[in-house]
Amino acid sequence: MLNYGAPLDLMFQALADPTRRAMVERLAKGPASVSELKAPFVMSLPAVMQHLALLETSGLVVTQKSGRVRTCRINPAALTEAERWIEGRRLEWERRLDRLGDYLQTLNEGENDEQGQ
Amino acid sequence: MLNYGAPLDLMFQALADPTRRAMVERLAKGPASVSELKAPFVMSLPAVMQHLALLETSGLVVTQKSGRVRTCRINPAALTEAERWIEGRRLEWERRLDRLGDYLQTLNEGENDEQGQ
Numbered sequence: 001m002l003n004y005g006a007p008l009d010l011m012f013q014a015l016a017d018p019t020r021r022a023m024v025e026r027l028a029k030g031p032a033s034v035s036e037l038k039a040p041f042v043m044s045l046p047a048v049m050q051h052l053a054l055l056e057t058s059g060l061v062v063t064q065k066s067g068r069v070r071t072c073r074i075n076p077a078a079l080t081e082a083e084r085w086i087e088g089r090r091l092e093w094e095r096r097l098d099r100l101g102d103y104l105q106t107l108n109e110g111e112n113d114e115q116g117q
Numbered sequence: 118m119l120n121y122g123a124p125l126d127l128m129f130q131a132l133a134d135p136t137r138r139a140m141v142e143r144l145a146k147g148p149a150s151v152s153e154l155k156a157p158f159v160m161s162l163p164a165v166m167q168h169l170a171l172l173e174t175s176g177l178v179v180t181q182k183s184g185r186v187r188t189c190r191i192n193p194a195a196l197t198e199a200e201r202w203i204e205g206r207r208l209e210w211e212r213r214l215d216r217l218g219d220y221l222q223t224l225n226e227g228e229n230d231e232q233g234q
Contacts (some may be wrong), residue, residue, distance in 0.1 A: 012133035016126050021202070028209040079207045085138070086200040092145040093193050 007059060011082045014058035019043070020051050024060060027074040034063075034070050124176060128199045131175035136160070137168050141177060144191040151180075151187050 014020050023037055038048045052072065055061035059078040063070050131137050140154055155165045169189065172178035176195040180187050 008138065009133050009135060012129045015203070016129035016133055018126060021125065024206055028206040028213075030213055074206070074210055076207055076210050079203055079210075083200060083203040083207060086132070086196055086203070089141055089145040089191070090193055090196045090200060093191055093196075096145075096147055 007078075008082065008085055010054075010058035011060055011078060014055050014060050015082070017051070020055055023051060023055060023072075024074060024079075027061060027072055031071050031073045034072065037072055124195075125199065125202055127171075127175035128177055128195060131172050131177050132199070134168070137172055140168060140172060140189075141191060141196075144178060144189055148188050148190045151189065154189055 015024070019041065022040070026032060026037060026040070034045075034048065034052065037052070038045060041048060052061065052063070056063055059075055060082075061072055062075050063072045065071075132141070136158065139157070143149060143154060143157070151162075151165065151169065154169070155162060158165060169178065169180070173180055176192055177199075178189055179192050180189045182188075
């Protein structure tokens with residue numbers, strides 16, 4: 001069993017909240033200031049900052065302060081990492097089904113050969 | 118903004134724990150009884166059942182009881198749904214970068230045209 005460390009824990013935890021997913025969705029369209037990120041939500045600034053902090057800790061979002069404006073950007077490498085973990089499990093399952101299918105076909109062909117003789 | 122409901126919340130929450138990810142990993146290799154699923158963990162049966170219940174509620178795992186044995190299987194459709202959400206955001210970001218690249222190239226070509234005249 002592979003040892004998956006904290007990063008995946010934090011990434012999936014960050015994505016488990018609809019507000020944080022909406023923030024990631026907004027940032028997938030391009031960088032945004034904290035005010036722009038806050039705009040669609042009926043939510044206090046501290047609440048927004050708390051969600052943003054969790055997104056930043058998880059690595060999914062990076063922020064940079066220039067003067068009084070903090071700009072938020074998505075971190076595509078972190079998204080890819082979370083995506084790959086799920087994809088890996090799905091592919092493993094699909095490969096297993098393919099092998100089962102091949103095996104069943106071999107059995108079937110063997111049966112047909114016997115009937116043909 | 119799209120409305121993402123509880124399923125994604127529960128799926129990502131289920132994946133935010135290393136024990137539950139290890140269980141999904143085990144089930145990606147093929148169905149398993151609860152005892153088989155429990156085997157690699159130094160953990161009480163109730164603790165295993167609690168993780169399994171969360172995986173089942175999230176839709177990532179389905180279980181079926183036959184006599185005294187409960188068999189657990191992965192639900193690839195749920196894995197695909199979680200994967201697609203992340204992939205969608207990543208692709209949106211990459212398309213944006215492509216458009217930016219095209220725009221910069223247009224600017225660059227315009228500049229070269231001017232220099233050529």
